Amino acid sequence: MPKTEVKIIGFLCNWCSYAGADMAGTARMKQPASLRVVRLPCTGRVNPLLVLKAFREGADGVLVSGCHPGDCHYNEGNYYARRRMEVLERMLPALGIDPARFHYTWVSASEGAKWADVVNEFTRRVKQVI
Amino acid sequence: MLGVFVCQCGTNIAATVSTDRVVQAAKSMLGVVHAESIQYTCSDPGQRAIIDAIQQKGLTRVVMAGCSPRMHETTFRRAIGRAGMNPFMLEMVNIREQCSWIHSDIDEATEKAIDLVRKGVARVRRQKPLQAGSSPVTRRALVIGGGVAGIQAALDIADAGIPVTLVEKSSTIGGNMARLDKTFPSLDCSSCILTPRMVEVKQHENIKLMVNSEVEKVRGYIGNFEIDIRKKASCVIEENCTGCLICQEKCPSKAPDDFNVCAGESKAISIPFSQAVPLVASLRKEYCRLFIKGKCSVCQKVCPAGAIDYEQEDIVVTEKFGAVVVATGFGLYDWKQSYPTYGMGMYPDVINALKYERLLSASGPTGGRIERPSDGKEPRDIVFISCIGSRDESVGRPQCCSIGCMYMAKQAILTKEHIPDSQSYIFYIDVRAAGKGYDEFTRRAQTDFGAIYIRGRVGKIYPRGGKLVVMGTDTLAGDQVEIEADLVVLATGLTPAEGAGQLARRLNISTDGQGFMAEGHPKLKPVETNTGGVFLAGACQGPKDIPASVAQAGAAAAKVIGLLSQEELETSPMVAEVNQLKCAGCFKCRDVCPYGAVEAQDARDGQVAHVIASLCQGCGLCNVACPPGVISLKGYTDNQLIAEVVEVLR
């Protein structure tokens, strides 16, 4: 019997959010053990189909997080990501997936505390709807 | 033939993750022939253990579960390279920053660590050997910003025989240090130590100085930047101007005096201060009568050197550089909007410390006599207030300005020297004076110069009979206090220089929560950025005093010299690649690529995409955009990512 109640897949860009998650760790900010992070160069590398794949494989939630708009390491990668993720979010209900189980956000390398908040809050939300 | 190494990191990991159980679980994963737990894997014996295992068991792929890949990926790539493996057949699994350090339940953390290792195994099984490419290096450096940090970096690099272009936004180099009177902790006169260095820049054969200039566009990558620099028209022919100042004297149009923080007035054509480098006049069109009303031309008539050219236009030069040093310094926090209780700028005798610095300076607008702005009288009671727009979350600025405590002590000392019967009061929360000789310095302000230190923060300032009532608290006395002051000096926090965010975006480097340029790692990469070839020096990276700025500039210069002494540079092999046989030639990939790295190539039937590896930065945008999915990012292929997702959810 697994101990963690929910499993969330996180797709994080290497430059901002992954670094932010590291920073939260360096600062020992406690978070639920729900998240499994997949590191990517940029949220622009996140294919919406990959998100759907995660849901189909049984993920309780999917979190996509990258640099703030305008701060993308690759200039505009996260703008593409934002557009793709917004479309995806709107499609989820039609696919029978509660949109509350999906979250797209921005956390910079310096926002360790925000990262911890995001994980805490999203986990709480996923637990509620699952 | 896969090996898994689980690092204990002393107790950093082992206290929360049962590394033994992770090793046990790893042994049963597909393809794993070796798994062990190591106390400190990055140490010499730790790396040896990996190399031994590779050589004894013939490993071809390695999973290293430990700290963040952002920490030690390069270390371990090198290690397995030394063992004769392809360095890219490594996957680092983060069970420290993103696991042991953020959880407290051993079972939960261990379960997660096992999931992550399984994910890493699945991913590295699909990894192909990659070959790092290489590209030639341009032996020339760009330094942006001509404050003391930029000056130091430029001189150090130039002294190593490398050509440097120093780009300065304003009409002279010197930056904020040129505005200071004497400097802590040794009370050296600022211009006495700075001016010779400014002149050296001007005279150095390897330095090309461009004032009134800004970086406009940046292309390329480490070793090979191509950068557009715009030199703004100043209506003065630099080579002709002798700095005689006749134009400034005769010019009828007043203009704000930024150098003196608006204390005193300047002219539309001016040289900001007498030691300016270059000592050349600049015309500001927005204040010039000729450009506003169409009539004047006085300066042209009086200039004995024929240096005035109203038709001058901006020029954009494009140059190639191998490395860039950012040294754009700082601005001061504008307190007026967020501290309404300090009068919002309604009281002329509430000023910021930089303006006070000009009032103290012998070369300042008052010739070194301290006069309060409202009536020109010499103040007797002077109140200094620390941490304005610093350490204050209510205005969104939690950071410590790191120099305020020191310069307030300095200014209190100088005030006493100027006006022996004056009394300085310093409101502080903590006296932060951690440098060498610094605490002794602030204590001297109290013992030898009679400054009274009051621990507490001021609540309100309001006028009473030509004076300012400063309402505060003395937390040590435990009571409210009130001072009738002649002058109030605010130690306002440091902000990034105006336009720093824009410049950061152009250079593709990150900024931190306060907008300062972000270093690569707070301890181990303090002058690097996340973008290869771009380095930081001085207060652009965070509030700093002169010694720290100069030290960082020297370090940045050393990095640049090291980089530019190489002939060729390794490039990341994690680039996109097209399966040209299946490419449909739609060029959706080319449309999204931010680096213009995709080009069309002729094929048998029509055109297909081709990635120029030296331009590709590996963002993966194309990979997602491609309808048939035939362009893929090496190291992050669809196969690998899907495998990670599937495995972690097993």
Next chain:
Amino acid sequence: MTDYSYFPGCSLTSSAAEYDVSFRLVAAAFGIGLDELADWNCCGASPAPHHWGGELGILLPARNLHIAGAGHPSVVAPCAGCYNRLKYAQFELERNPELRERTGAALDEAVRYQTEVLNVIQLLNREIAPDDLSERVQRRLSGLRLGTYYGCVLVRPPEVVRYDDPNNPVKMEPLLNATGAATPHFPFKTECCGSYMGLAKKEIVLQASKRIIEVALECGIDALVTVCPLCHQNLDLRQSQINAAYGTDYHLPVLYFTQAIGLALGHSPAELGINTHKNADFGNWTLDVG
């Protein structure tokens, strides 16, 4: 003609009757209809939220909100204290279903709490354009330097009242300026006057209010303008007590916002109840119409 529900509150029916009178005069002049809430009760003022666990500070105003819910879309509460209490009740009812339940039980039906609550500045700014007022001015207040005194409860806590800048409110200024009056910099706009301590802990009120008057005079202010009856009481009525306690000789007039506008519209000081104030001498400034 727009109609509003009107919650006068206890003060405007007794010690601040002139506030009620002047408000009605100004409203009438601009065709603003005011329907007094039927059978309203005291909002609980400052004591209610600070006694017996504080819940009365929500329940009492909730009843008024409920009554307002049956009337016009918006209710105006000129007293800053009442305004604050109504906003507070709304805020708490909004986010606490259990409280809503209980309040409903006491009222015998589901509590109506969503009526828009306006303060007097908000209402007049909405209904009167400065230019409009300027045109209708009979007695130009030029030369009069008015100190806008907002007090604390009108703008605080910001997340509850959501009105104006809590540290430097400015919403009174446009209409006052339209009357010709100047509104000079006044750093004590939101300093507390001592609130309800007048009876039980007088020294707090006297010291707090003294400072406000002292700074107003320092800023060359001829009269303070307020929207709070309690502030008015502390600053005007207790000015003599301040003088007695500190040996000062202050005679600074304190006007209600609506009185200032009423003056500009040409009403006499007596019509506006200014003669009921303790300090009604405007010095050199003349109240003659012309």
Next chain:
Amino acid sequence: MINLSQTVKEGAAVVAEIERRSGQRITACLQCGRCTSTCVAAFAFDYPPHRLMHLLQIGLVEEVLRSETAQLCLDCMTCSMRCPMKIDVAGVIETAKAIADEAGLRDTEPNLRLFRRGFLNNVCRHGRLHETTLLLWFNFRTGKLTNDLSLAPLLLRKKKVRIFPPRIKNMRQVRRLFQQVNRGAGPPG
């Protein structure tokens, strides 16, 4: 001398309760004193607001709950607006006061409590406030019969006081609101 190893432990539960109810972090206070600098009433307090915060930091809850500060704070929120750590200091004090009330600690500032109680009883009786009876009642109870009477002639002359109390129609409803608060044992003090 304060035995910190004792106070910190013993005060922890109440401090945690204050933090929970007020939603504020006491530990975030850096003792800058800005709250005190801005407080118009601090001169009348036994502990100015910043000291009150520190007392909580070291677990001296009894001092806080019994403090005059908790009773006298005007809840004007000036301190909360200015705190550089964004602490709602007024909210913390208010919470401490509520807890003191619940714990039956009622000896501090009895006059003020009396005034508040008188005010509410007055409202409970009439539905609206009748200032005249409140003033008379309060002065009678405190034995300071002339308190504020100097203001009376003017108020009377200007017809600003009502001799007879107001009374609203649906008093039953108002009483029920009061009963809501008195659930159980009845109103404290």
